Amino acid sequence: MDKIDSKNTQDFFFSLWSNFYEDSFGKLVTMPTLGPKREESEKLMKGFSTFVNFYTALMKSNANFQSVFMKAMGNMSDKTISEMDKDPSPDKYRAFYKIWIETYSGTFNEFLKSELFSSENGKLMSAFMDFQKHSKDIFEENYLKPMNLPTKTDIDEINKELYILRKTVKELTKQIKELSEKNNSTAVTPLE
Amino acid sequence: MNKLESIEFFEKFSHGMTLFSQLSDFSVGTTPAEVVYTEDTMKLIHYIPTVKKPFAVPILVVYALVNRYYILDLQPDKSVMKKLLDEGFDVYVLDWGYPTGIGKYLTIDDHVNGYINNAVDKIREISAVDKITILGVCQGGTFSVMYAALHPEKVKNLITLVAPINFDTNKGLLHVWAKNLDVDRIVDYFGVVPGDVLNIGFMLADPFRTMIDKYVDLFERIEIKPGDEESQRKNEEMIRNFLRMEKWIFDSPDQPGETLRQFVKDCYQNNLLIKNAMVLNGQKINLKNITMPLLNVMAEFDHLVPNEASKPLNDAVSSSDKETLVFKTGHIGIFVGSKSQKEVCPKIAEWLRPRSIPDEAKKDKTVSDEAKKVKTIPDEVTKDKPTPAKPREQRRTTTQGRAQ
Numbered sequence: 001m002d003k004i005d006s007k008n009t010q011d012f013f014f015s016l017w018s019n020f021y022e023d024s025f026g027k028l029v030t031m032p033t034l035g036p037k038r039e040e041s042e043k044l045m046k047g048f049s050t051f052v053n054f055y056t057a058l059m060k061s062n063a064n065f066q067s068v069f070m071k072a073m074g075n076m077s078d079k080t081i082s083e084m085d086k087d088p089s090p091d092k093y094r095a096f097y098k099i100w101i102e103t104y105s106g107t108f109n110e111f112l113k114s115e116l117f118s119s120e121n122g123k124l125m126s127a128f129m130d131f132q133k134h135s136k137d138i139f140e141e142n143y144l145k146p147m148n149l150p151t152k153t154d155i156d157e158i159n160k161e162l163y164i165l166r167k168t169v170k171e172l173t174k175q176i177k178e179l180s181e182k183n184n185s186t187a188v189t190p191l192e
Numbered sequence: 193m194n195k196l197e198s199i200e201f202f203e204k205f206s207h208g209m210t211l212f213s214q215l216s217d218f219s220v221g222t223t224p225a226e227v228v229y230t231e232d233t234m235k236l237i238h239y240i241p242t243v244k245k246p247f248a249v250p251i252l253v254v255y256a257l258v259n260r261y262y263i264l265d266l267q268p269d270k271s272v273m274k275k276l277l278d279e280g281f282d283v284y285v286l287d288w289g290y291p292t293g294i295g296k297y298l299t300i301d302d303h304v305n306g307y308i309n310n311a312v313d314k315i316r317e318i319s320a321v322d323k324i325t326i327l328g329v330c331q332g333g334t335f336s337v338m339y340a341a342l343h344p345e346k347v348k349n350l351i352t353l354v355a356p357i358n359f360d361t362n363k364g365l366l367h368v369w370a371k372n373l374d375v376d377r378i379v380d381y382f383g384v385v386p387g388d389v390l391n392i393g394f395m396l397a398d399p400f401r402t403m404i405d406k407y408v409d410l411f412e413r414i415e416i417k418p419g420d421e422e423s424q425r426k427n428e429e430m431i432r433n434f435l436r437m438e439k440w441i442f443d444s445p446d447q448p449g450e451t452l453r454q455f456v457k458d459c460y461q462n463n464l465l466i467k468n469a470m471v472l473n474g475q476k477i478n479l480k481n482i483t484m485p486l487l488n489v490m491a492e493f494d495h496l497v498p499n500e501a502s503k504p505l506n507d508a509v510s511s512s513d514k515e516t517l518v519f520k521t522g523h524i525g526i527f528v529g530s531k532s533q534k535e536v537c538p539k540i541a542e543w544l545r546p547r548s549i550p551d552e553a554k555k556d557k558t559v560s561d562e563a564k565k566v567k568t569i570p571d572e573v574t575k576d577k578p579t580p581a582k583p584r585e586q587r588r589t590t591t592q593g594r595a596q
Contacts, residue, residue, distance in 0.1 A: 097408070105400040112396060113365055122372030129377035136381070155293060156383060163297040166232070170306075 010067075014060050021052060040142065047134035054131040057124040064111075064120060072107035079103055204414045211414075211431050218432040220439060221262035223274045225285075229314040233289030236311045238318075239273055246282035247548035249348050250319045253285040254308060254339075256331035257451065258390055260443050261285050263527050264329070266436050270528050272537055279541035281548070284315055286332075290445045296383035298448035300455060301473040304338045312339075312346050321550050323348035323484075327540075329527070330354055330497060334459065337505065338472065341481045349547045350511075351487045351540060354494055354523055356501040357479075357508070358466040359459050363498035365397050370460035379449040387444030394441075397495060410434055437528070466504055482509035487543050488516045489536065494523040515543065 029048050033041040079099050111117055140151040229236035253273070255261035264272040264285070276283050286308065291298065315324050325348055328336025333355020340347045361367050378385060395402045413430060417423040464470035470477045486509055490502045499518065506514050517539055521531045 101400055101405050105398060105405075108399060112399075113368055115368070118368050118372045121369060122374060126374040126377050129374070129381045133377075133381045152383075156296065159293040160297055163294045166294070167302075 010060070010063050014056060018056060026052075043134075043138060043141070047131075047138050050127070050131040050134045054124075054127040057120070057127040061120055061124050064117070068108060068111045071111075072104045075107055076100060076103045200416070201411075203416050204411050207416060207427070208411045208414050208431070211427055215428065215432060215435070218435045218439070220436050221265045222268055223265050223271055223277070228284075228318065229311060231307060231310055233291060233295075234307045234311070235287040235289060236314055237285050237287055239277055239283045239285070241282055242274070242277040243280045246277075247280055247545070248282075248319070248550050249321055249323065249325055249548040250282040250284060250315050251276065251325045251327050251544075252308075252312060252315055253283065254326060254328045254332035254336045255286065255288070256329065257288055257303070257447060258331060258387075258444060260440060260445065261287055263440050263524070266440060266528050267433055270530075270533055272527055272532060275533055275537040276541065279537070279545075281541070281544070282319065284311070286311055288445065291384050291448050293384065295446065295448040297450055299450045299473075300335070300338070303448075303451060304335050304472060305342065308335060308339050309343060309346075312343070316346065321348075322346070323551070325349040325351065325544060325548065327351040327353065328355055330523075331356070331455070333357075333502075334455075334465070337479065337482070338465070338470070338477050340484065341477045341479050342472070342475060344481050344483060347484050348551075349485045349487070349544060350482065351489065351544070352502065352505060353489045354491055354497045354502065354526060355488075355505070356459070356497045358463065358501050358504040359461075360463045360466075361498055361500040363500050364494075364496055366393070366496060367460065367498075367501070369393070370456055373456060373460075375453050375456040379453045383449050385447040385449060385452055387446050390447065391442060391444050394444075394496075466508055468508075479505070479508040480510045483511055485513040485547050486511045486515070487540065488514070489526070489540065490516065490518045491521050491523055491526040492518050493521065494526075496523045513547075517543075 026049070029045045029052075031045075032038075033045070035041070076099065080096065136152065140153060143149075144151045224240040225237045226240070227235045228238045253261070253264065255264065265274065268274070273283055273285065288303075288307075312324060312326075316322065323346055326336045326340060328334070328351070330353070333352040334357060336350065337352060337355065337357060340350045356364075359367060359370075378389075382389075410431070414427050415423045458464045458470050465477065466479070468476065468478045468480070486506065488502060488505050490499050491497075492499065503516065506516055517536075519526060519531055519536055521529050521536075526532060526536055
């Protein structure tokens with residue numbers, strides 16, 4: 001995980017948290033395991049690490065969205081002060097809604113097209129996929145296989161074979177058709 | 193909100209909910225058609241011509257994989273397909289269907305050199321022509337460009353509608369997000385990537401408007417005029433059209449894994465297509481192989497496929513007969529907005545008409561330079577007198593819309 005090198009408070013917090021985790025609980029998780037079930041235990045521990053990475057990325061993403069919400073609220077406040085009197089009138093509800101939707105939409109759109117969101121979203125997706133993949137592998141190894149039930153891995157293998165076979169059949173059918181057409185066009189009329 | 197406004201709002205909401213509960217039918221894709229070819233989950237659909245003798249060169253519409261094609265035939269009064277049929281064209285569309293588990297392994301090559309090529313061959317066989325017109329929409333336009341570059345001998349005219357070709361731009365949200373996406377992890381986990389994943393992405397393009405304002409606006413537009421049948425009819429039609437769009441928006445097919453992987457990496461991240469460096473099954477795609485007439489149609493306010501992504505196509509091809517059309521509308525509006533019927537389809541038809549004569553019929557006829565220009569229609573070719581087609585096999589016809 002990243003060492004602390006960012007001046008940004010949020011990045012600093014998450015980096016600090018990650019480093020503390022790595023230096024404490026993280027060491028337990030990455031310790032070599034012993035015993036007959038050592039391989040399963042190791043996989044479970046690795047899966048836990050992926051969960052921590054995913055959780056960190058998720059919290060970072062939530063913090064970013066919270067910042068944007070605060071910014072949108074600030075923008076909203078600025079706009080409504082100028083639009084409404086000191087004593088907000090109920091007649092201005094529609095105008096209030098319009099300001100709200102435009103302000104929040106604009107503020108969020110600005111954030112969503114930023115490099116920051118793109119980068120953090122990419123990291124969140126990657127962390128989530130790693131976590132999901134590990135969860136799936138653990139579930140297959142520890143529940144489905146012992147119960148003799150088909151796994152996604154098994155089904156993927158079958159689908160791959162089907163795909164290859166289907167493609168081969170199509171190519172062969174095409175070749176046969178071309179050869180037949182070629183044969184028909186060059187067929188010699190037998191002499192009587 | 194004052195008392196009157198409160199009452200009005202709740203009246204509209206209540207009336208709207210009553211209409212929702214009474215509506216029974218809001219079918220989509222109702223223009224009469226028949227399935228003429230199937231391959232795996234793909235179906236080639238032929239729309240029943242609405243003129244006696246359609247133009248000899250048929251059109252194959254290739255839509256994207258990320259949404260369903262029936263956006264082009266969403267409402268009976270705003271159907272791109274119906275408009276093209278009424279303009280005298282013979283129209284086919286590729287229905288990609290919904291991928292199954294095998295879809296995980298389908299590549300772009302399978303779609304372009306497999307499904308599209310086989311569909312084109314089928315149309316050529318049915319229509320007894322050597323070349324057809326391909327109209328590619330959005331990602332379907334990208335695939336159509338790849339196809340035209342690899343099989344130019346089968347393509348008479350190429351029309352691209354809001355199709356991304358150059359991905360080196362930060363003007364579109366998808367272009368920005370895709371740069372940092374680890375598509376390998378996504379495809380390795382999902383295999384066939386759920387349509388919901390992409391739906392979330394599309395909704396994030398403008399979350400407040402797509403998840404809140406859209407629904408508020410729906411109820412705001414309801415008219416409360418007791419006893420007025422015309423107003424009641426308008427309300428029902430408005431809600432029906434809203435539901436059609438709502439159905440399409442959330443009817444996102446799952447994405448074949450290997451296709452998505454190559455599309456994101458080779459197109460969005462490495463921009464290989466415009467550089468003539470994209471490879472399908474060992475064959476490099478060279479856009480200079482595109483020499484047929486090209487019409488590149490764009491939407492000025494397109495937030496998904498910015499004009500910067502589509503415009504460079506014209507400079508990348510070798511066609512001498514090429515034109516760009518830009519309409520003041522958005523990505524979806526270009527198919528279902530009012531401009532679609534009044535401007536987009538008529539302009540496409542105007543461009544396509546003189547170019548829908550098979551080459552064999554043109555042998556003894558000199559096509560003037562004037563005929564090649566976009567805005568004029570040659571005297572010898574008019575809407576009511578298309579060139580007679582070669583005899584075709586008899587086909588079943590149907591008066592009913594295609595089953596959902």
